[in-house]
Amino acid sequence: MELPKATPVREVEADQGFDLEAVSASLEPVILRGAVSDWPVVKAAKTSDTAMHDYLSVFDRGAKVPVSVGSPANKGRVFYTEDFTGFNVERGTSSMTELLQRVKNHGGAEHPPLIYLASADVDECLPGFREQNDLDFGQYRPVISIWIGTRTRIAAHNDLPLNIACVAAGQRRFTLFPPDQIENLYVGPFETTPAGRPISLVDFANPDLDQYPRFTEAMAHARIADLEPGDAIFIPSMWWHHVEALGTFNILMNYWWRTVPAFLGTPQDVLNHAMMTLRDMPQDEKEIWRQLFDYYVFGESSAPRDHVPENIRGILSPVTEESARQVRAFLLNRLNR
Structure with missing residues (x-):
């Protein structure tokens, strides 16, 4: 052919x-x-x-x-x-x-x-x-x-x-x-x-x-x-x-x-972790997590936070260098358990 x-x-x-x-x-x-x-x-x-x-x-x-x-x-x-x-x-x-x-x-x-x-x-x-x-x-x-x-x-x-x-x-x-x-x-x-x-x-x-x-x-x-x-x-x-x-x-x-700050890290790490934690789940559970990712990650970024008081938005807020450090420390602590 x-x-x-x-x-x-x-x-x-x-x-x-x-x-x-x-x-x-x-x-x-x-x-x-x-x-x-x-x-x-x-x-x-x-x-x-x-x-x-x-x-x-x-x-x-x-x-x-x-x-x-x-x-x-x-x-x-x-x-x-x-x-x-x-x-x-x-x-x-x-x-x-x-x-x-x-x-x-x-x-x-x-x-x-x-x-x-x-x-x-x-x-x-x-x-x-x-x-x-x-x-x-x-x-x-x-x-x-x-x-x-x-x-x-x-x-x-x-x-x-x-x-x-x-x-x-x-x-x-x-x-x-x-x-x-x-x-x-x-x-x-x-x-x-x-x-x-x-x-x-x-x-x-x-x-x-x-x-x-x-x-x-x-x-x-x-x-x-x-x-x-x-x-x-x-x-x-x-x-x-x-x-x-x-x-x-x-x-x-x-x-x-790259045109985004280095403190955001690389999406490859997210993909690797997702393959470990999500890929082998039952399909109906994966569909739920697909919806969550669409809402919190791939959808309009302001939608999940507009109704939340600003002082308690945490990770829902736009990521800064300081908040990225905090999230990274949280993830390392979870991964090392």
Whole structure:
């Protein structure tokens, strides 16, 4: 069966800059063409892998970095072993110097080994690099990570923060899905994952539609984005994205940020606790709790408190940093019983 073709992601010309607030308000991904085309690393990458290697070496202080390596037989796919008891890559550490040299030496092979530095702090890996290659996030303080490697295929996953991913070198293909496609992506376990987030078990290069028949429906809702050096993409919170690095020497920089205060914590903790406490209850009891969540969490936030005197509203009131601390202490006490 032929899969539906993904819809191209909307593009905006961004070589003269872009409005961060307008972009981050989008409910769908947006390609920011040329957003980082003025970065020196992009200009070096467009010259040659050697020029880019030499440019990066200026900032290389030999930092120890986490590296995954795999056989050419992986065809770049970072995934599980066949029995799902481990992963198809070996993980260890390397100096940044060795990593850059190995990617330069092997990335151009017809069937390169998988060599992959994933989501490392760019300031620790390449101190001073961001003085020449960076985006202005104004009031926000994003987490900024760098990804370096040969050709790779990273399974579809999602992230809580908003995300702008910038292609500094190589080419990247993003295949993206709205959050509501979770049922059609056949997501794997929570505890054992290649990179900390649950991933789709579907091999996008060779999908087994007998085992994963609903993937056809997922592809009917898919978006696709092909990026060159200097391009960037905005990915809204919780959108699923499968990422392929297609160049001989690939570098990506990620900016992750949230627009809500950090003291609110992460909804993932709530989901984990809900699976422990609610999922295996009788269905009629779960329906009651669904109604309670709709009323207290997902409905109009003021409705549960408008009729309650302000001085006794407690957790019904808008959360502050102080009240968040109090609730967290209460929860820890309950969980530790």
